[in-house]
Each structure stands twice: as structure tokens, then as C-alpha cells.
Amino acid sequence: MRLDDLDPSKNVRDQGRGGGRRFGGGGGGGGLGLLLSFLPMLLGRKMGCGTILLIGGAALAFMYFSGGGLQLAGGSGGGGSQAQSSGANVACDTAEEMFACQVLASTEQTWSKLFQQQGQRYTPTTLTFYDQSGQSGCGAAQAAMGPFYCPADQGVYLDTSFFREMSTRMGAKGDFAQAYVIAHEVGHHIQNLSGVADQVRNAQRTASKTEGNGLQVRMELQADCYAGVWAAQNDSRMEAGDVEEGLNAAHAIGDDTLMRGAGQRPVESMFTHGSSEQRMAWLRKGMQTGDPASCDTFARGAVR
Numbered sequence: 001m002r003l004d005d006l007d008p009s010k011n012v013r014d015q016g017r018g019g020g021r022r023f024g025g026g027g028g029g030g031g032l033g034l035l036l037s038f039l040p041m042l043l044g045r046k047m048g049c050g051t052i053l054l055i056g057g058a059a060l061a062f063m064y065f066s067g068g069g070l071q072l073a074g075g076s077g078g079g080g081s082q083a084q085s086s087g088a089n090v091a092c093d094t095a096e097e098m099f100a101c102q103v104l105a106s107t108e109q110t111w112s113k114l115f116q117q118q119g120q121r122y123t124p125t126t127l128t129f130y131d132q133s134g135q136s137g138c139g140a141a142q143a144a145m146g147p148f149y150c151p152a153d154q155g156v157y158l159d160t161s162f163f164r165e166m167s168t169r170m171g172a173k174g175d176f177a178q179a180y181v182i183a184h185e186v187g188h189h190i191q192n193l194s195g196v197a198d199q200v201r202n203a204q205r206t207a208s209k210t211e212g213n214g215l216q217v218r219m220e221l222q223a224d225c226y227a228g229v230w231a232a233q234n235d236s237r238m239e240a241g242d243v244e245e246g247l248n249a250a251h252a253i254g255d256d257t258l259m260r261g262a263g264q265r266p267v268e269s270m271f272t273h274g275s276s277e278q279r280m281a282w283l284r285k286g287m288q289t290g291d292p293a294s295c296d297t298f299a300r301g302a303v304r
């Protein structure tokens, strides 16, 4: 993907190494009750299919769905300190970071335009880099989590070593694979702005485990579709092989592929992100339509 003519986004922070230590876990403590209630799910995934944590799957969903509760107590820890630690000349200073900063800038252009078409204003997300450990409005960030979106501070968090891991260990190579991951997280931001995220969280409070997982899958597939929409809106920047890189990455992080990779038999009721086939299908759908309205994964029969 050609983005080198774009100025990097200004909505980027760099916590550097040990961001978590610096902020002393202030953000994390407040939501302990919620953290604990999600712990069994998180642990189950961690032990069952460790690779999911590498790519950020379970942790991301965990952060995502527990974030609303953390907003009350955890807000001050992340937001305030983050602004202090930011430095315009620190973020985006490696080639990998620069690319991520340009992807973010591109998503800002695209979603501003799409929101404008609906008579709305787009409020961009913030991208925070950290090294090994960091601090978010949803608690501590660990490299093993992979990228995630924190609704409490509306931020995307990315460990700087993640893309190398993705390429070497997940078999998801290529710059577009990286762009897709960032665009997917921005997709969660769109869901936060649109209110879908709140609706799903509310519905999950009374849903069974299986139903809750089903809703989570639809959330993830919608974020994939939104990533595809972003790509379609920038198709003049796409290069040969980009579509394949994206689809390959979507395949690599499908629940069934991850479970098989961990030596498990895929069980659909345990899926939280969708199968490889579903993830590829929704990314492709966004890429083909370029229209967020086509990303209604919650429609009856949309996800089978």
C-alpha cells in the first residue's frame, strides 16, 4: 500500500518502554471487579490457544467489552498521563511506526469523509505505541495482547514489536496485513462512535455465554468489514498483492485456524472473532462495496 506521501497522523502517542511502570497501574485498579469477571474467559483462551493472545484476539475482546465499566474508575489513569508522555518527535520515528502513523492518517481522511456524507463529524481515535508494557484507560497493556481498542479512552494500543511477530510467527506478512490490523482497530472505534458497541455490551449482560460469543463474533466481523471499507476507499493506493496479504492475515487470525494451530478441535460456540472463512468474507465484502452500510453483521442471517 502506498501511503508515503501522507503526513503522519498527529493523534499518536509513544509511551516507549515501561509505560505501565510509569503510570503505576492507576487505570487498571478501578475495574478489578469487571476484570475478574472476564478472567475465566481470558485464562481459558490463554491456556487453550496461546497464539490468540499473540495476535491479540481474546485480550482485545476482553479489553473491548470490559472497557465500558472501567470508564468510571479508570479514566484518569490513562488519558491524563498519556498526554504528558506524548512527544511529537518521539512517535512515528521508526519505519514501522511511520507506516502505522500514515495508516492512521489515512483512516482519519476516509472516516471523516464517510461521516460527513451522513451529516456527522468524525472524532478520530488516538494511537498509542508502547514497548513490552504500557498503560491504557482499560488497564495495563502487555505486548502479548497484541493491538487492542480501549473504549474508555477511545484509543488504539499497539506494541511496536507486534508486526514482526505477526510476520514471523503468524505467517501474516506484508504491509497491507499490518494496515488491515490497524484499520480493524479503527473499526472498533467506529463501533464505539456509532453506539453499536454499547448495544452489544448491554445485550451481552443478559445473554448466555454462547450468545455472548456470537455477538462478539459479529462485532469482530464488522470491524473486519470496516477495515475493508477503508481499503476500498483508498483503492488507488493499493498495490499488487495487497488484497491477498489482507485476506491471508484475516485467515491467519480466524478462530478455527488459531485453535487448530494450538492443537485443538475448533468448537464454533467458543469462537469470539469468527472463523477464517468468515473473517475473509467480511473483509472482502468491505473491500468490494466500500460502503459501511454493507457491514451489517447483526442483520438476521448475515453471519452463519
Ligand SMILES: [Zn+2]
Residues within 6 Å of the ligand: 060, 184, 185, 188, 220, 223
Ligand atoms: Zn477486533
